[in-house]
Amino acid sequence: MLATACAGLAVLAVPQTAAAAPGDNGDVKIHATTTEFDDQRDEPKVCRFYLAAFNFDTVQKVSWAIDPQPAKQGGAHLAGDITLATGTGHSGPLSLPNGQYKLTWNFEGQSGQAKQKVFKVSCVVISNPPGGTTGGTSGGSTGATTGGADHAPPMVRDVFGNLVPAGGADTGSGSTASMASNSGQIAAGAAIALGAVLLGGRLLRRHGRNRPGSR
Structure with missing residues (x-):
């Protein structure tokens, strides 16, 4: 009877040992600043953007960094921290020069490699027409738009309250x-x-x- 009981305890212990280690859960998404915080899709091509985290462990601190892909010396670099109080959270609005980048996402309790994601920044500049007024955007990036009322694209407020061109990454043209x-x-x-x-x-x-x- 004692041997049978010990065997039963061993069987019960297997699932607990095989369960995912704390910190290995969750996923990070690239969001345009006009995409709602609770939207779990990934947007690999953006202009102004932010990082959105879902389904991580609670009260978990994340350190992230964004670098050019492929890596090059002196390239644009961003880095920061997020504390996921409920396993979900996001960064503030971010901007980078046009190009391809890789996000590296390190978090407390991870047992494997850092999460990584490659995405593209694509902002199109609109030329300022003769006699027009310059209309820059708050919270903007290297793809800020200019132009008179007849040539500038329609503006919308993003999830951070900033005015940005409507239509996503490729809004505007010459x-x-x-x-x-x-x-x-x-x-x-x-x-x-x-x-x-x-x-x-x-x-x-x-x-x-x-x-x-x-x-």
């Missing part, structure tokens, strides 16, 4: 006014070149008529 200006410069250059050719031809014909023996 303004129509800017492209029209470039077209005008090209047309003006072509006109000058054509005028020079016509003038040169006229001078050559005049020189030919003035040569001795010419009529």
